[in-house]
Amino acid sequence: MDNIVLKGEGINFSYDGCKVLRDCSFMVKDGDFAAVVGSNGAGKSTLLKICLGLLKPDSGSIWLFGKPLDRFEDWSKIGYVPQRILTLNLGFPASVEEVVSAPLHANKLRLSKGEQDALIVRSLEQVGMAGYKRRLIGRLSAGQQQRIFIAKALVSSPKLLFLDEPTTGIDNETEEDFYNLLNKLNKEDGITIVMVTHDYTDIKSMVNRVVQLSEGSITDNIRKSEGEDKNDGNISI
Numbered sequence: 001m002d003n004i005v006l007k008g009e010g011i012n013f014s015y016d017g018c019k020v021l022r023d024c025s026f027m028v029k030d031g032d033f034a035a036v037v038g039s040n041g042a043g044k045s046t047l048l049k050i051c052l053g054l055l056k057p058d059s060g061s062i063w064l065f066g067k068p069l070d071r072f073e074d075w076s077k078i079g080y081v082p083q084r085i086l087t088l089n090l091g092f093p094a095s096v097e098e099v100v101s102a103p104l105h106a107n108k109l110r111l112s113k114g115e116q117d118a119l120i121v122r123s124l125e126q127v128g129m130a131g132y133k134r135r136l137i138g139r140l141s142a143g144q145q146q147r148i149f150i151a152k153a154l155v156s157s158p159k160l161l162f163l164d165e166p167t168t169g170i171d172n173e174t175e176e177d178f179y180n181l182l183n184k185l186n187k188e189d190g191i192t193i194v195m196v197t198h199d200y201t202d203i204k205s206m207v208n209r210v211v212q213l214s215e216g217s218i219t220d221n222i223r224k225s226e227g228e229d230k231n232d233g234n235i236s237i
């Protein structure tokens with residue numbers, strides 16, 4: 001019970017009366033690499049936004065680290081890389097450092113300049129972009145920009161990282177590098193990952209949990225453990 005970091009129970013959600021999620025229950029345990037899969041429009045991004053409190057369900061509950069979402073305060077434990085439709089263009093004025101440091105200001109962590117700098121450098125190192133601190137983000141490639149957005153999500157040392165289709169607009173070779181990076185963050189740094197993806201076959205070997213959505217319902221919440229698939233999605237905990 002202790003090692004459940006994310007739990008959803010009986011989530012229903014509609015946009016303007018149009019039902020998108022139906023009675024969704026699921027869980028993710030500490031150390032999991034969970035893939036949220038399903039066809040276009042199945043409700044994957046919506047489910048992620050509900051887990052993050054960005055959308056409010058019509059009914060049902062979310063728990064983060066054992067706390068109901070409305071009482072959860074330790075947002076520095078959570079990283080989020082939203083779905084990106086467009087690559088930032090050359091004229092975008094923010095530096096890599098400004099982008100990466102944003103969560104430190106938002107989370108009001110009250111860190112000294114030196115502590116902030118150390119966290120920025122460490123998160124850039126984690127994504128293999130150590131030398132890019134002073135560069136303008138709009139001048140980087142799509143794959144490099146995506147690494148910077150991961151660094152931004154990592155800067156507050158999260159325990160749980162949500163990613164929404166992070167490889168959109170990235171070529172195959174960069175994509176492989178990127179998955180290796182996520183695998184390292186999960187297996188070596190112990191960060192629990194919840195990732196919406198269309199490329200399940202590419203990441204099957206690193207994923208140990210699948211949350212399958214079909215037309216707004218969760219049809220599977222399977223953890224692959226010790227060679228045995230275990231469905232623990234709809235049981236009460």
Ligand SMILES: Nc1ncnc2c1ncn2[C@@H]1O[C@H](COP(=O)(O)OP(=O)(O)OP(=O)(O)O)[C@@H](O)[C@H]1O
Nearest residue numbers: 015016020038039040041042043044045046047196
């Ligand atoms: N802001 C919105 N207002 C109204 N309807 C929306 C909104 N966002 C999403 N929808 C609808 O809700 C449904 C689920 O959308 P969602 O983006 O969660 O699906 P998804 O599984 O992430 O899809 P994709 O794989 O295409 O990104 C879709 O039918 C979509 O058109």
